[in-house]
Structure formats: C-alpha cells, structure tokens
Amino acid sequence: MLLNIVHGTESGGFIVVEDTVKYSGREILKCFINAAIKRGEDVHVLGFETSEAELRAGLDSSSGQKIHFHKGHPDPLGWTCKSSVTVQQFNTPDITRLVQNTPHTKAAVLIVDSLSFILRHHQPVVICRSLQELKKVGVVKTIVGLLHSDLHLQGVVKSVCHLANAVISVAPANNEHCGVAKTTRRTKSGKLMQEEEYFDVSEDAALSVKTRTHQPGHVQTEPDKPKADPTSNLTFNLRLSKKEKEAKEKVALPFVFSQEKKSALLRPTPGTGRITYEPDAYDDFDEEDPDDDLDV
Amino acid sequence: MFPELNSILSSSPDSFRSGDFIVLSDRQADASFLIHHYLSFYLRAGCKVCFLGLVQSFSHYSAVSQRLGVSLTQAREKGQLVFLEGLKDSIGVISQEESSQSKLPLSYLRSPGAGLECLFKFVESSVSQNTENEDGEKWGPPVLLIDDLSVLLSLGVSAGAILDFTLYCQATICSELQGNIVILVRREEEDVDDEGSNLLQKGLIHQCSLALHVEGLPTGYCRDIHGQMEVWWRSREDAMYNQRKVFHYKVHDKGASFFARGTSSALL
Numbered sequence: 001m002l003l004n005i006v007h008g009t010e011s012g013g014f015i016v017v018e019d020t021v022k023y024s025g026r027e028i029l030k031c032f033i034n035a036a037i038k039r040g041e042d043v044h045v046l047g048f049e050t051s052e053a054e055l056r057a058g059l060d061s062s063s064g065q066k067i068h069f070h071k072g073h074p075d076p077l078g079w080t081c082k083s084s085v086t087v088q089q090f091n092t093p094d095i096t097r098l099v100q101n102t103p104h105t106k107a108a109v110l111i112v113d114s115l116s117f118i119l120r121h122h123q124p125v126v127i128c129r130s131l132q133e134l135k136k137v138g139v140v141k142t143i144v145g146l147l148h149s150d151l152h153l154q155g156v157v158k159s160v161c162h163l164a165n166a167v168i169s170v171a172p173a174n175n176e177h178c179g180v181a182k183t184t185r186r187t188k189s190g191k192l193m194q195e196e197e198y199f200d201v202s203e204d205a206a207l208s209v210k211t212r213t214h215q216p217g218h219v220q221t222e223p224d225k226p227k228a229d230p231t232s233n234l235t236f237n238l239r240l241s242k243k244e245k246e247a248k249e250k251v252a253l254p255f256v257f258s259q260e261k262k263s264a265l266l267r268p269t270p271g272t273g274r275i276t277y278e279p280d281a282y283d284d285f286d287e288e289d290p291d292d293d294l295d296v
Numbered sequence: 297m298f299p300e301l302n303s304i305l306s307s308s309p310d311s312f313r314s315g316d317f318i319v320l321s322d323r324q325a326d327a328s329f330l331i332h333h334y335l336s337f338y339l340r341a342g343c344k345v346c347f348l349g350l351v352q353s354f355s356h357y358s359a360v361s362q363r364l365g366v367s368l369t370q371a372r373e374k375g376q377l378v379f380l381e382g383l384k385d386s387i388g389v390i391s392q393e394e395s396s397q398s399k400l401p402l403s404y405l406r407s408p409g410a411g412l413e414c415l416f417k418f419v420e421s422s423v424s425q426n427t428e429n430e431d432g433e434k435w436g437p438p439v440l441l442i443d444d445l446s447v448l449l450s451l452g453v454s455a456g457a458i459l460d461f462t463l464y465c466q467a468t469i470c471s472e473l474q475g476n477i478v479i480l481v482r483r484e485e486e487d488v489d490d491e492g493s494n495l496l497q498k499g500l501i502h503q504c505s506l507a508l509h510v511e512g513l514p515t516g517y518c519r520d521i522h523g524q525m526e527v528w529w530r531s532r533e534d535a536m537y538n539q540r541k542v543f544h545y546k547v548h549d550k551g552a553s554f555f556a557r558g559t560s561s562a563l564l
Contacts, residue, residue: 021501023538024530049463049503051471074467077460079413080420116502117463120456150498172538 001183001195003209005166007035012107012142013165014135016115018157020150023172023179026050027201029111032144034059034205036109037066044099044110044140048072048087048117055113058205068102076117087121092133099139107141110134114146115160124156131163173198178210297336297364300554304527304543305506309341314437314474316531317466319504321497323483325523327510329547331443332357334478336366339376343475344435346422348415348442350382363550374429378422382447408452412461420468423475438475440465445500446482446493455492459499466503505531513544520562522546525554 005015006028015032019025036043037059043066047055052069059067075083085098099108112118118127134143149157149169161167166185173180178200185193198210231238240248252258302308320330335357338345349357357379358368371377380401389402401418404410423438448458462479469475481497484490501507507528513521521544529536543554555561 021498024502024532027532051467054471074464074472076463077411077413079416079464120459148499148502151495151502 001185001193002168002181002197002199003207005168005183005185006031006207008039008041008142012109014131014163015142015144015166015168016161016164017144017146018149018161018167018169019146020148020171023170025146025168025170026113027205028168028170028181028199028207029113029144029146030055030058030205031201031207032109033067033111035207036142039106040066041106041141042066042068042102042108044068044070044102044108045113046070046072046085046090046095046110047113048076049114049146058203060204070098077121087118090118090122090127090130092130092137095130095134096137096139108139109142109144110140112143112145114148116146116148116151119147119152119156119160124159128159128163131160135163297340297366298333298552298554301330301333301552302337304541304554309337312337312341312476314476315470316476316506317470317504318476318478319497319500319507320478320480320510321483321500321507322480322510324512325510327480327482327508328443329552330508330510331441331478331480332360332364333552335368335441336361336364338436338439338441338476339366339368339371342376342436343439344376344423344427344437345371345439345441346378346380346419348380348382348419348440350380350442350447351444353383354379354381375426376429376435378425380418404448404453405451409454411457412448412453416461416464416468419465423469423473438469438473440469440475440477440479442477442479444480444482446496449492449496455495455499458496459503462500462503501528501530505529505534510545520546521560524557 017025017028017032033043033045033055045052045055045067047069051073052071055069056067070085071083072085072087073083075081076085076087078086078088089095089098095110099110115127131143131145134140145160147157147160164186166183169182169184171180171182178198180196181199182196183194187193200208200210202208297309307313318334320327335345335347339361347357354368361368368377368379372379382402385400385402386405389400389405399414399417401415403414404412419440423440428434445458445462449455462477465477469477479500481493481500483497484493507526507530509526509528510523511526512523524542524544526540526542528538528540530538542557544557544560545552545554546560
C-alpha cells in the first residue's frame with residue numbers, strides 16, 4: 001500500500017507523513033518528490049525546515065526544472081529578508097498564487113516541510129481550513145506534509161490526520177537501516193485500510209518495500225531449524241515396538257464404560273425400590289410464580 | 297578536550313565534519329564537561345567561536361579551559377572567541393531605559409514574548425565579523441556554543457520561540473557557512489510533567505545530527521563511575537545512522553574517561 005501511495009497509483013488528496021524523534025520521515029518525503037518527478041508532474045516544495053540543497057541531494061539532477069522550491073528555509077519568519085516565502089504566507093490565496101505563477105502541463109504536487117513548523121506559528125484551525133480549501137480549489141492534485149507528531153498535543157495531530165486521505169507513520173525497525181511504516185488510507189467510500197510494511201530508502205531516494213508484516217505486532221519467525229530430538233540418546237527405553245503397542249491397546253482400562261458394563265448396571269433388578277410422590281395441599285404447583293407461598 | 301570522546305565520535309581538531317548540529321542534554325547529572333570539551337576542541341581547531349554563556353561567568357569557563365590547556369582570554373583578544381556573558385550583561389538590560397535596548401541581544405529579558413530575533417542577529421554578526429586572525433589567515437568554519445538553552449525557558453521565552461532561534465542558527469551557521477553548533481539543554485526529572493523542556497529537547501533532537509545524553513547511573517551513586525552517556529548518531533550521512541550506544545564515564549580533574557559498560561577499572 002505504501003508503494004501505491006508514493007507512486008500515486010491511488011488517488012491524490014492530502015497525505016500526512018508522521019514521524020517522531022526515533023525515525024525521520026523526511027526520506028519518505030523525498031521519495032514522494034522523486035516519484036512525482038518520474039511521473040512527469042511538477043513539484044512545489046514549501047521548505048521551512050531544510051535547505052534546498054539538502055532536499056535536492058540524491059534526486060535526479062536533470063529534474064531541475066520540475067522542482068519549484070519556494071524557499072522558506074534560511075529565513076522562514078522574515079527576520080533577515082533572505083527568503084521568498086514566509087510562514088505567514090501559508091494560506092490558500094498565497095499558495096494558489098505561488099503554484100499558478102509557474103505554468104504546468106500536468107497536475108502538480110505540493111510538498112510541505114514541515115507542517116510542524118507551520119503549526120508553531122498558526123492556529124490549528126487556520127491550518128486545517130487552509131488545507132481543506134486547497135484540496136477543494138484543486139490547484140494541486142496532491143498535498144504531502146511532514147508532521148513531527150511528538151511536538152504537538154495529541155488532539156492537534158489527530159485533527160490534522162482527520163483531514164488526510166492517507167497517513168503514513170514511520171518508526172524504526174529492529175534493523176537500524178530500515179523502518180516500519182504504518183499506512184492508514186481512507187478510500188472514497190469511507191472505508192479504512194491499514195497496513196504495516198518494512199521499507200528502505202536508498203541513496204537516490206528510491207523506495208523499496210521489503211517484507212510485509214501481516215498483523216500489527218506480528219513477530220517475524222525464523223526459518224525452521226531441524227529440531228534436535230531429546231529422546232535420541234537415552235540410557236532407558238521410551239519407545240514401544242509394534243507388538244508392545246498392540247498389547248497395550250488390548251488392555252481394558254478399569255474405569256472406562258464399555259457397552260456390556262453399562263447395560264449390566266442399568267438393567268432393573270428385582271427388589272429395587274421405586275419413588276412415588278403425591279402432592280398435598282401445601283405443595284405449590286404454580287409454574288409462573290414459584291415464590292408466591294413466601295410471605296413477601 | 298577529551299581524546300577518548302574524540303575517538304568514540306571519530307573526530308579530531310584536525311579533521312571534523314562541518315555542518316554538524318550537536319545537542320547535549322542531561323538529566324540528574326551534569327553535562328557541562330561536554331561543553332568544556334567542545335569549547336577547547338573548536339578553539340584548538342582554529343574555528344571562529346561564538347559562545348553564549350548564559351549560566352556561568354567568563355572566569356569560570358576560563359578557569360576550566362585553562363586546565364584543559366586553552367586560554368580563553370587570549371582567544372578573545374585575538375578575536376577568535378566572541379563571548380556573551382549572560383549573567384553580567386543581563387543587569388544592564390534590565391536597568392537601562394526602554395528605548396535604547398531594543399536591539400540588544402538580551403532584550404528577551406524585558407519582553408520574552410517577542411522572540412529571539414535580537415539574539416540571532418548578535419550570533420549572526422559575531423560569526424561574520426573578524427573572520428581573519430592577525431596574520432591575515434582565515435579562521436576555520438564558525439561554531440556556536442550555547443550553555444545552556446533551557447535557561448531561556450525559565451525566563452519566560454516559549455519553547456517554540458527557542459526552536460525558531462535554533463532553526464535560524466542552523467540555517468545560517470550549519471547550512472550556509474558550513475560551521476557547527478553545540479547546544480546544551482537540561483531536562484527536568486522524568487516524573488515532573490514539564491511541557492516546555494520536553495518539547496524543547498524533542499524539537500532539538502529532530503533538528504540535530506548528533507545527540508549526546510548524559511544521565512546518572514540508574515543504580516545510584518558510584519565513586520568510580522559518574523554516570524552514563526548515550527551517543528545517538530542522527531545524521532544520514534553517518535555509517536552509524538540512527539544507532540545509539542551507551543558509555544560509562546568518569547570526569548577527572550583534567551579530562552574525562554569513557555568506557556564501555558562494565559569495563560570500569562574499578563571492576564576489572
């Protein structure tokens with residue numbers, strides 16, 4: 001499912017890449033850029049947290065014109081007037097203008113690095129509204145945002161994730177070089193799909209999904225080793241020969257009811273008693289209320 | 297400068313990676329020996345150093361550095377070291393008239409809500425001024441050291457504003473000038489639910505390329521082992537990417553020794 005979302009075979013919309021200090025999700029973000037360029041789409045990057053050079057590293061250098069880097073990085077708040085974009089410009093009209101300034105032939109992808117920085121400077125409500133409007137206006141086909149989920153209150157993270165069509169949460173796997181991605185996707189019909197996958201990102205920002213874990217918390221079992229037989233070298237005998245086995249099966253066990261035993265016990269013998277019961281006036285035969293003789 | 301730590305991090309004053317953002321943190325222990333290590337390390341490497349000493353006086357750092365074989369007074373006279381003495385300068389900021397101090401680096405003392413733009417401007421100008429020594433040679437890449445950043449939280453600056461400040465420093469010093477940053481933060485006890493210091497530390501770890509965390513021994517006080525230090529390589533260029541290793545340490549009069557867990561000389 002992760003591959004499908006990154007390569008855009010499943011419909012666009014808003015995608016959140018959620019990470020914590022334990023594992024950075026920026027590599028996945030790069031995979032999104034790389035995949036979009038390979039599809040021939042234009043990529044608009046709103047970069048506040050990393051420099052252009054750092055994000056471009058490893059990407060195909062010939063793809064230069066396809067990436068439109070809206071530089072927010074060295075000066076995201078406008079302290080030194082070095083940047084073309086400040087965090088104040090994160091609203092629908094400004095972003096629409098930025099995207100439409102460059103003519104494209106195909107649908108565009110907007111990469112936001114990172115939503116956490118924007119959340120530090122805007123109210124969550126404002127951001128959610130802007131994102132929703134951007135989705136509706138349709139200047140970009142896909143919006144991909146990186147969110148450091150451990151820097152915000154849970155409620156804020158959840159409300160941003162609610163807007164998303166897909167949420168990818170990354171975490172480290174036992175092996176340090178690959179990570180685990182838990183992908184939750186909402187289809188158009190509203191159905192939720194979830195999958196956990198191991199992934200690895202190579203130097204040139206290509207994503208490879210390694211093995212799939214089918215259930216959350218599923219532990220990979222090691223390939224079966226030939227099991228050592230503990231009864232192989234014993235000084236006494238634990239096994240039965242064929243003859244011994246037959247003899248053993250013939251023995252009737254003392255407390256097992258055979259058909260003969262049962263019928264012998266159930267046959268009525270002369271001299272056995274019988275119980276007869278005649279109800280008297282005080283007996284209560286009312287099935288409806290068995291307690292009506294009680295003085296309550 | 298501690299040679300043992302250098303070999304753990306495989307760096308030396310002659311060859312170290314530039315563009316690094318190093319976060320030092322501590323909890324129930326004192327990580328300031330690492331600040332002294334980095335101060336003497338970068339001065340020996342011939343870097344242009346900007347030091348924001350917010351918790352101790354210049355003479356304190358100077359006395360410790362003397363023991364480690366580096367003279368801060370000389371470095372300051374040569375123009376290699378720019379030292380902001382937070383303790384001394386803050387009185388001036390508080391007692392001065394409102395109008396004259398709007399551009400001072402410590403203006404956050406008066407208006408903590410306004411952000412740390414002035415402090416950043418100070419850092420930016422001090423790493424770009426006097427980039428040559430008296431022989432006309434250029435200093436090495438600029439380095440910013442801060443001891444310690446959590447003090448700003450106590451003074452009323454929000455964790456978000458501090459993270460903005462470090463982001464600007466990182467953009468200017470690490471990305472643009474290919475220099476290094478070393479920042480110390482202190483963490484409250486685990487059970488104290490201190491939103492600010494928690495957020496600050498996590499935010500810094502998101503930004504950094506190397507995190508050193510110092511803690512007391514979980515088993516309690518020990519005469520021969522002063523605590524443990526966790527090294528967390530976070531730079532993707534590193535072969536050790538996203539690996540963590542724990543070492544025990546002991547701080548001596550002139551230096552510190554680091555050893556793998558269980559290999560203290562008191563045990564073997």
